[in-house]
Amino acid sequence: MALSTTRSGSGDDVKVGKLTSFPRSVKLKRGETVMFSWIVYKSRSHRDRVNAKVMKDPRLAEMMDPKSMPFDGKRLIYGGFKLLIVA
Numbered sequence: 001m002a003l004s005t006t007r008s009g010s011g012d013d014v015k016v017g018k019l020t021s022f023p024r025s026v027k028l029k030r031g032e033t034v035m036f037s038w039i040v041y042k043s044r045s046h047r048d049r050v051n052a053k054v055m056k057d058p059r060l061a062e063m064m065d066p067k068s069m070p071f072d073g074k075r076l077i078y079g080g081f082k083l084l085i086v087a
Contacts, residue, residue, distance in 0.1 A: 004040045004041060005039065005040035006037075006038075006039050006040075007037060007038055007039075008035065008036070008037040009035070009037070010033050010034075010035055011023075011033045011034035011036070014034050022034045022036070026077065027075060040083075047080070
């Protein structure tokens with residue numbers, strides 16, 4: 001179940017834009033930092049298998065309680081993307 005790539009970052013240069021930006025997209029509050037993470041899976045089917053196993057892990061149930069989350073899950077943005085450019 002190994003992942004191809006996992007990356008996480010903390011906002012370093014994420015200014016508020018006039019129309020759209022990371023801070024605007026998550027309604028960033030004073031004292032908060034935007035976090036950005038992504039995982040590259042071997043394939044979409046691999047992603048689906050990994051996600052299914054993770055969601056069945058009983059250790060995750062406690063972390064999924066909104067009261068114990070270290071962030072506001074209502075402001076979490078997520079999605080799946082196809083790779084377009086490999087440099």
